[in-house]
Amino acid sequence: MIALVHGLLFDGTGAPARSADLLLEGERILAIGSAPQEVPRIDCAGLAIAPGFIDLHSHSDLQALEDRQEKRKQGVTTEVVGNCGFSPFPHEDHLKDLQEFAAPILGRGGGWGWPRASDYLAALRQSPGSVRAIPLVGHGSLRVAVAGLRQGPLSSGELSRMEGLLEEALDEGCAGFSTGLMYAPGSSAPREELERLCAAVARKGKLHSTHMRSYASGLPEAVGEQLELAQRTGCRLQISHLQAAGRGNWDRQRPALDRIEAASQQGIDVEFDIYPYQCGSTVLTQWLPQWSLEGGTAALLRRLGDETRRRLIREEMERSRAQEWSDLVVSSVAGKADAGWIGRALPDADTALDLLREADGAVNVISFNQSESNLRELLTHPLCSVVSDGFYVTGKAHPRLYGTFPELLGEIVRERRWMSLAEAIHKITARPASRLGWTDRGRLGPGQVADLTVFDPALIRSRSSYDHPEEDPEGIRLILQNGIITYDGRR
Ligand SMILES: [Zn+2]
Secondary structure, three states: OOOEEEEEOOOOOOOEEEEEEEEEEEEEEEEEEEEOOOOEEEOOOOEEEEOEEOOOOOOOHHHHHHHOOOOOOOOOEEEEEEEOOOOOOOOOHHHHHHHHHHHHHOOOOOOOOOHHHHHHHHHHHHHHOOOOOEEEEHHHHHHHHHHOOOOOOHHHHHHHHHHHHHHHHHOHHHOOOEEOOOOHHHHHHHHHHHHHHHHHHHHOOOEEEEEEOOOOOOHHHHHHHHHHHHHHHHOOOEOOOOOOOHHHHHHHHHHHHHHHHHHHHOOOEEEEEEEEOEEEEEEEEHOHHHHOOOOOOOHHHHOOOHOOOHHHHHHHHHHHOOOOHHHHEEEEEEEOOHHHHHHOEOOOOOHHHHHHHHHHOOEEEEEEEEOHHHHHHHHHHOOOOEOOOOOOOOOOOOHHHHHHHHEEEEEEHHHHHOOOHHHHOOOOOOHHHOOOEEEOOOOOOOOEEEOEEEEOOOOOOOOOOOOOOOOOOOOOEEEEEEOOOEEEEOO
């Protein structure tokens, strides 16, 4: 038995904090009240004690297998991986295709891949990783497993095979299913395919997290499509990193929220999440027309080398882009490309296409997406969980990878006062736990698993910036996972 005494307890529900002692036995919370004198104690005077933070949207699928510290140092005890349609399994006979498809987001070219969800879960169990990772199974990965990088509708045999693989992955322990409908080849899935898969997710009682078809001018329609899917299939819906990207689209956020709020009031189980930053980050190929990505990287590079096709690609890019070119800053390049581009804005479409060619298609960017008032409206919305969406790049990762949770509790809560500390903690503990259907994590109470994050509410802050992302946050004092201290930052 051990007691955390004199701390300020935030129970995760959003209720105001109270001063009390927390008594732990084994991996669980035994009681809240005052600790008996004879129990060994840790003095938490002046510190906030919260349930361990849950990152509902992460891309650390591969890094979770190593002893990476970025998430733990932010107070995260659980992260959900396998988002936006990308999971490092299953691969059937298409390992190479899976690696090509997912490498830009998972952050490593080759040397990984698991035939089944159970193989990946076994690797997680054996890994030294200090943050508990729970996977979703990605729609893009499932599709690649049955049809390689081919776009377009699947045969009925392929569709059945994919449904079977999905059910198997959910039975083996995946927390849900993710779609990434702006990433080829998953983006080419017709409605019937998604409906069939979401129906399987609903039968298993699991979560569907979606990176929708559009976050720009088509945002309200993309939300509408997902709400209809949820309504028709009955599956729980989590709209990933909701936002209206690009200055010209900022007025589309309200109509999108109107639809979500109306659906929620009608009983559809829908919520959403966002990271606490105005900029996003993804692969540069998201700005290309989908047809140019058909068949994978080699095919794209051939098209970029053909003058006529390249001109068509450039024209479509210019027509459809939501951001100004000056809003896109290169965060990572691969291949023979000049690393001097990292940290610089792309001047125009031609430069972007040249860079894609030199980098063998592998360029990541940080893009200025959202207005501050829109970000505030999202973060403070009662249906919103706060997530990192962090992923690793060779170059300069988005600071959300290193600072999301301290940024929320420091900058957003303490400095800007957009919401109370109790409310913010709720958005990174009990709320994401409830999306996953968990009842014994994400709250402080007798019988709950003792995943705990102890921090100094007056000091907590992120030190990660766009120029210098790899900086540790300040203010995290102690982390317990299953009742065991996994991080001790007390001086
Ligand atoms: Zn995404």
